[in-house]
Amino acid sequence: MGVRSYRQYCAVAKALDVVGDRWTLLIVRELLLQSGCRYTDLQHGLPGIASNLLSERLKQLEEHGLVRREAAPPPVATTLYHLTEAGRELEPVLAALLRWGVRFMPTPTGDEAFRSQWLAFPVSELLCDGEPDDPPAAIEVRTGEQPTVIEIDGGEITTRLGAAATPDLVLEGDAPAILGVLFGMLEVSDARTLGLRTEGSTQVLRRLRYPDLPTPPHRAEQVEE
Amino acid sequence: MGVRSYRQYCAVAKALDVVGDRWTLLIVRELLLQSGCRYTDLQHGLPGIASNLLSERLKQLEEHGLVRREAAPPPVATTLYHLTEAGRELEPVLAALLRWGVRFMPTPTGDEAFRSQWLAFPVSELLCDGEPDDPPAAIEVRTGEQPTVIEIDGGEITTRLGAAATPDLVLEGDAPAILGVLFGMLEVSDARTLGLRTEGSTQVLRRLRYPDLPTPPHRAEQVEE
DNA sequence: CGGCATCCTCTTTGATACTG
DNA sequence: CAGTATCAAAGAGGATGCCG
Numbered sequence: 001m002g003v004r005s006y007r008q009y010c011a012v013a014k015a016l017d018v019v020g021d022r023w024t025l026l027i028v029r030e031l032l033l034q035s036g037c038r039y040t041d042l043q044h045g046l047p048g049i050a051s052n053l054l055s056e057r058l059k060q061l062e063e064h065g066l067v068r069r070e071a072a073p074p075p076v077a078t079t080l081y082h083l084t085e086a087g088r089e090l091e092p093v094l095a096a097l098l099r100w101g102v103r104f105m106p107t108p109t110g111d112e113a114f115r116s117q118w119l120a121f122p123v124s125e126l127l128c129d130g131e132p133d134d135p136p137a138a139i140e141v142r143t144g145e146q147p148t149v150i151e152i153d154g155g156e157i158t159t160r161l162g163a164a165a166t167p168d169l170v171l172e173g174d175a176p177a178i179l180g181v182l183f184g185m186l187e188v189s190d191a192r193t194l195g196l197r198t199e200g201s202t203q204v205l206r207r208l209r210y211p212d213l214p215t216p217p218h219r220a221e222q223v224e225e
Numbered sequence: 226m227g228v229r230s231y232r233q234y235c236a237v238a239k240a241l242d243v244v245g246d247r248w249t250l251l252i253v254r255e256l257l258l259q260s261g262c263r264y265t266d267l268q269h270g271l272p273g274i275a276s277n278l279l280s281e282r283l284k285q286l287e288e289h290g291l292v293r294r295e296a297a298p299p300p301v302a303t304t305l306y307h308l309t310e311a312g313r314e315l316e317p318v319l320a321a322l323l324r325w326g327v328r329f330m331p332t333p334t335g336d337e338a339f340r341s342q343w344l345a346f347p348v349s350e351l352l353c354d355g356e357p358d359d360p361p362a363a364i365e366v367r368t369g370e371q372p373t374v375i376e377i378d379g380g381e382i383t384t385r386l387g388a389a390a391t392p393d394l395v396l397e398g399d400a401p402a403i404l405g406v407l408f409g410m411l412e413v414s415d416a417r418t419l420g421l422r423t424e425g426s427t428q429v430l431r432r433l434r435y436p437d438l439p440t441p442p443h444r445a446e447q448v449e450e
Numbered sequence: 451c452g453g454c455a456t457c458c459t460c461t462t463t464g465a466t467a468c469t470g
Numbered sequence: 471c472a473g474t475a476t477c478a479a480a481g482a483g484g485a486t487g488c489c490g
Contacts, residue, residue, distance in 0.1 A: 008251075008272065008273070008335050009337035009339040010326075010346075011324075011325075012250070012254055012323050012325045012326055014330065015322040015323070015329070016322065018329070020245075025237070026233075039452060040451085040452060047233065050482070053482065054482090055453075078452060092321040095321070096234070096318040097237045097241065098237050098240070101237055102236045104240070104242075104243070106438035112233055113234065115235075115348070121237070168253055172248075175234050229482090264473070273466065274464090276474085277473085277475080279473090280474080303472075304471095388469090
C-alpha cells in the first residue's frame, strides 16, 4: 500500500504526504461540492478515475481522518461519504489552486469532461454581485448533463443544480463558452461564434464582478441587445 | 514524457495537471524560498529526490512557464533557476497547504530531513509580533546544517540564513522541539526534555503570536526564568 | 445496481551509476 | 557541477468478476 512519504519535516511536505497523491484532491473537491456522496456519484464526478483507485483513495482518506463513511438508512441503503472537519479545512487549498488554475481555462483542449456541479466552486469563489441593490436575478446554465441555476440576490451569489422557474437569462452551449461569458473572459458576441445560445437579457451579466482575477481580460463592454 | 492530464474542464484539475505531479510543488517551494538556485542547491533542499526526476520536473516547469533558466555569468558559471511571475503566484497554494499541514507537525516520525531554509515559510506565514512597540529582537536558531536568525522588528518578522551578532535568544536542538516552542505547540520546559537547549532569555518568545493556527494548543504560560 | 477486488499492462518512480 | 542512463519496484489505468 502506498505509504510513500517525502520524509521532510516541513508542513507543506506533510500536507502533500496526505493529499498529494493523484486524484486525492479531486475527490476532496467532489466531496466539498456535495458532501454525502455515494460511490457512484464520486465516479461520475471524477471521469477517468479507475474504480480500484477511487476505492483505495477513499480508504486512505478515511485513515487520515479526512473522510467519514456513513451507512445510509434503508431508503438509500448504501454508503455515503462525507468530509470530516479536517477534510473541509482543505477548502482554502482548493480555492488557491482554483484561482491559480483559471489562467488555463481560456484555452480548453476540446477533449475535456465537464460536470455541472463544477460550476459551483468558481462561481462562489470568484464572482461577486456588483449591484447588490438590484432585484434578485437568476441565470440558468444548460451545459453538461444537468441544468444549473446561478442565483443573484442582494450581493449573494449561489448555485444549485436544477432548472430555474423564471430565469432572467438562459445560457446554453459548451462549458468554455459559458464560463467565458460568466467570468468576463469572452464577450457574448464572441461566445456565440463558439456556439453559445442565449434566451432572455444578457444585461444581468453586467452585475457580475470578478474582483481578483488577474488581468480582467478583454471585457470592454460585453453586453448588447 | 508525462503529458498525463485529468482532462477535466475545471480550474482545480487544470492546476493539478501542471503542478500535481510528485515533487513539483516542493520544487516550487524551494524556488520560492530562494529564487536563483543552482541544480545542486535544489537537490540539497529536496532530500530524497532522484536526480533524473529533478531534471525532468525542471524541464516540465520550464515548458509550462513557471521556471526560467538563467546562464549565470563567469564567476558562478552555471545555470540558475528562477521562478517566473506565474510560478511565484503559486505562493498562495503553498501557503494554504502549509496552514493545513501544520497539524501534522507536532507528531514527527523521527526519520525526517530538515533544512534551515524551511523555517522561513512558516515564520513569515504564521507568526506575528504581538508587541510591535518593543525594541527589535533576534532569535538564533541552530538546527539543520546552517544557523538561521529570526528578526523581530516593529511588527515585522523575517528570517535569514546565518548567525546573529547579539541574539536575545539562541535555540539549539531538533527541529520539532524548536518549531514546537516557536509556534506555541510546546512549552519550553517540555521542549527541553526533547533535547532543546537555550541561551539567553526565553521572554522574547512571549512576543510571538500565531493568529489563526487552529486550536492554539497547550500553551498556557510557556515562559519561565 | 452499488461497492468494491482481481488481474493485467503500461507508466512513473526511486536508487544508483555514469559522463561531459 | 549538472545532468543522463539504466533498471527494478511501485503505482496508475483499464477490463472484468464477484457478491449482497
